[in-house]
Amino acid sequence: MARTRKGRDISGWLIIDKPAGPTSTAVVNKVRWAMDAKKAGHAGTLDPTATGVLAVALGEATKTVPFITDALKAYEFTVRLGVRTNTDDAEGEVVQTSDLRPDDEAIKEALAGFIGDIEQVPPQFSAVKIDGERAYKRARDGEEMELAARPLFVESLLLIDRSDEDHVTLEMVCGKGGYVRSIARDLGEALGCHGHVRELRRTWSGPFDAADGLTLDQIDEMAKSPELDAHLLPLEQGLCDLPEVKATVEGAVRLRNGNPGMVIGQDVEYGDECWASLDGHAVAVGRFKAGELHPSRVFNT
Template identity: 75%
Template sequence: MARKKGRDISGWLVVDKPAGMTSTSVVNKVRWALDAKKAGHAGTLDPAATGVLAVALGEATKTVPYITDALKCYRFAVRLGIATNTDDAEGEVIATSDARPSDEDIASALVAFRGEIMQVPPQFSAVKVDGERAYALARAGEEMDLAARPLWVESLEVVARPDADTVELEMVCGKGGYVRSIARDLGAALGCHGHVLWLRRVWSGPFEATDGVSVEVIDAEAKTGALDARLLPLEVGLAELPELKATPEGAARLRNGNPGMVIASDMDWGEEAWASYQGRAVAVGVYKSGELHPSRVFNL
């Protein structure tokens, strides 16, 4: 089997994704620009959306689940009075209404969208239906009865009301959330229809959009040390987990995939954590009786 070409480079590059690019296109551009052997991202953004797209390189791809599971913040605008088949501004109009809710109506309706809610994904989404993507079936004109999924909404607040047709919102939520579904369901709850006008992911776990690199910068610094210098260490992706210090012997055992001794003072038996040695991540695993039992080992 032919080996993948590219450098064994590990870390995170936070990209401020522009509208019009798919998340996969951004990852491919980063992989090319850094000549990286392996890359992936922590949470898809729709092509029309902007903001944080955290790209993991090399061994950092092993930490992607911890960013995917972390809370995320979205800023978005809902166009009231119009429903589209994609639940965003790129779709075809399928219903309209002259009704326009008051600020008080919107504030009252938002209460039902906080906490643990059930959310039906948009028809145009990457959800699989009998092995096929929902968006492929939707493009073929098929209408699906998609199952509702649980979503934790930490907060959902009105940021601005520019005009009667538009309300800007900010939402902090867990993984698997569809902002387009929030806009659709809020419009339905208000009796006026609704869809997403624009969407920006402000932060995702430890990553901030304000720290993101633009695609123009990636192009300008491609294949140079300047872009390498923008990489964040793999360990940033483990910020949601407690860190344990491995002993020298423990680090050696962990690197071979075996339980290794760590220094812990307040860890609970069975708690997930990561172990470091001399400032670098060695493994992620479960703490048991003075040892970390590894589930992922980093080859740094």
């Protein structure tokens, strides 16, 4: 007999401005406890040393996580020039150094090569799986691995500050699957001077902004109170990049049972992925075909 998960059937998004230190999983666990929620997850891991927006989905909102993961997101990060580490960030051991310090024009020229559809190799210390085992576990044992390059779409990559000759601050807008540490490492190699990430902050992810996020101290202060519930955003915000169609009452009943249901939509074409609503509430996500939505995800709210 399956164990019944304790907690409230509560659904929506809670936006956290993650501090440096805790893992993304630890933040999710704290939010689940504070909201007394049965189910929680996050839309995109941040390294423990990274800060910024961590969107935590509760209940039925967890079904919309892939759409936030796929959305564009922005990072502001500082690269330390002249030093490469084995982790590609400031936590690792120094493995190479250089006295070369490119000027701003050389950096801007190199950044142009990282815009568009690129291929990047994940850091040795990453969660990529090699024969079923996380790469970082093998890296901790001193193993050097050949990690396969992965595609990444970079919409923009800009030099926004240079505090001194050793440090440059960059802003990147990119799609899913990007490793900022790999960008810093590869930029350093392109410039011939090495480099690693010293500081990293995710400023926004899809519709969610770090400036609107709660701190962990605020989560502790408002835990298990109506005040914290008031900060919960509707799960529909996780669907903002998909077109919306309106379900008929009969169509909504069919959709909730996992069957194609009649919907009314504008500016949607045959085969488009979209979400159906009834009275403003999400019913299902699916493909629009000949006046019906064929559901792939159904919301039980």
